[in-house]
Amino acid sequence: MGYLGEEIKKLGFGLMRLPQKDNSIDVEQTKQMVDLFMEAGFTYFDTAWAYAGSEDAIRQALVERYPREKFQLATKNAAWINCKTREEAIAQFETSLKQTGAGYFDFYLLHNLGESRTHFFDDFDMWSFVQEKKAEGKIKHVGFSFHSTPEELEEILEKHPEMEFVQLQINYADWEYPAIQSRRCYEVARKHGKPVIIMEPVKGGMLANPPESVQKILKGAEPDQSVASWAVRFAANLEGVITVLSGMSNVEQMEDNLSYMKTFTGLTEDEMHTLRNAQEELSRIPLIPCTSCNYCAKVCPMQIGISGSFTAMNYLNLFNDVAAAKHQQEWLVGGHGLKLASECIKCGKCEQVCPQHIAIREELAKAADAL
Numbered sequence: 215m216g217y218l219g220e221e222i223k224k225l226g227f228g229l230m231r232l233p234q235k236d237n238s239i240d241v242e243q244t245k246q247m248v249d250l251f252m253e254a255g256f257t258y259f260d261t262a263w264a265y266a267g268s269e270d271a272i273r274q275a276l277v278e279r280y281p282r283e284k285f286q287l288a289t290k291n292a293a294w295i296n297c298k299t300r301e302e303a304i305a306q307f308e309t310s311l312k313q314t315g316a317g318y319f320d321f322y323l324l325h326n327l328g329e330s331r332t333h334f335f336d337d338f339d340m341w342s343f344v345q346e347k348k349a350e351g352k353i354k355h356v357g358f359s360f361h362s363t364p365e366e367l368e369e370i371l372e373k374h375p376e377m378e379f380v381q382l383q384i385n386y387a388d389w390e391y392p393a394i395q396s397r398r399c400y401e402v403a404r405k406h407g408k409p410v411i412i413m414e415p416v417k418g419g420m421l422a423n424p425p426e427s428v429q430k431i432l433k434g435a436e437p438d439q440s441v442a443s444w445a446v447r448f449a450a451n452l453e454g455v456i457t458v459l460s461g462m463s464n465v466e467q468m469e470d471n472l473s474y475m476k477t478f479t480g481l482t483e484d485e486m487h488t489l490r491n492a493q494e495e496l497s498r499i500p501l502i503p504c505t506s507c508n509y510c511a512k513v514c515p516m517q518i519g520i521s522g523s524f525t526a527m528n529y530l531n532l533f534n535d536v537a538a539a540k541h542q543q544e545w546l547v548g549g550h551g552l553k554l555a556s557e558c559i560k561c562g563k564c565e566q567v568c569p570q571h572i573a574i575r576e577e578l579a580k581a582a583d584a585l
């Protein structure tokens with residue numbers, strides 16, 4: 215048995231970026247991915263009320279196709295999205311139960327605590343609500359996901375020792391990155407004795423395709439392993455980790471992750487050395503640390519394609535290829551019915567919810583100029 219009395223392998227299926235077809239989730243491909251994952255002995259699935267269509271898709275692809283006791287399902291409560299009352303926040307839990315058809319949740323998280331979002335859970339006393347549901351058997355384990363400073367994490371864990379685990383953004387690029395502080399947050403959680411679930415190990419896909427100089431280091435060390443595998447293995451190698459969530463978007467990504475995580479037993483000293491070299495190399499290249507979580511999109515009154523603009527700008531910064539960056543922008547912004555960076559009215563609402571603390575207005579202005 216692993217942490218919290220659960221038997222969970224070190225790879226979890228993150229359901230935030232499921233495959234798309236005709237502008238909705240490709241449930242048939244999701245089924246194939248679920249089957250591959252389960253066949254390989256992995257059992258942990260992570261969705262959220264806030265991931266559009268994800269709870270419904272996982273009901274069809276997993277819950278209705280496998281015995282309930284054969285997998286663990288996690289979902290999350292985002293009381294800070296459009297909730298004015300406790301009842302509205304609680305309604306998210308009931309909606310999640312209905313959408314997933316799961317009957318109960320193995321892991322239930324208060325979603326994205328930190329900064330201006332935490333007080334919603336205090337105001338609506340969601341802390342006691344989740345304990346009530348735990349007592350009723352509708353939730354097995356209660357924790358929270360978090361995007362903010364180690365100091366704030368310390369404060370929450372001191373106030374709420376009943377929380378059983380913490381979900382943190384951890385990857386080799388953000389380990390010492392000042393806006394994220396992966397290492398320090400991880401150390402705070404461990405100091406409080408909390409096991410950790412890792413999210414964004416591949417940094418929203420960016421570490422699957424890092425700058426050429428970084429790829430050279432990783433491919434030079436292990437030519438047969440994918441570059442993304444280094445990112446997942448870095449996270450899985452940490453002590454005190456329940457599982458590492460990889461937000462897989464197609465069968466190929468699933469197959470790649472399974473190929474090395476099926477037999478993963480830890481990194482060697484040589485492999486750690488290679489990762490330290492990659493970290494040093496990466497820290498020399500300035501990028502916008504956007505993970506495409508799209509929390510900003512939920513509050514932007516102008517429907518600006520913020521994350522798409524940033525992905526395009528990062529393409530430009532990494533590969534210095536204006537045509538490729540513009541292509542990214544066309545697809546991720548206009549192609550998704552969103553507006554260009556140049557139409558931003560600089561209201562600043564997006565910056566209040568961005569877990570990566572990006573100076574969004576400033577970066578959008580640069581994107582408008584460059585693209």
Ligand code: SF4
Nearest residue numbers: 514558559561562564
């Ligand atoms: S500052 Fe611009 S991008 Fe941000 S919420 Fe306002 S209009 Fe949208």
Ligand code: SF4
Nearest residue numbers: 504505507508510568
């Ligand atoms: S700008 Fe911030 S809130 Fe918006 S998608 Fe990127 S990381 Fe998420």
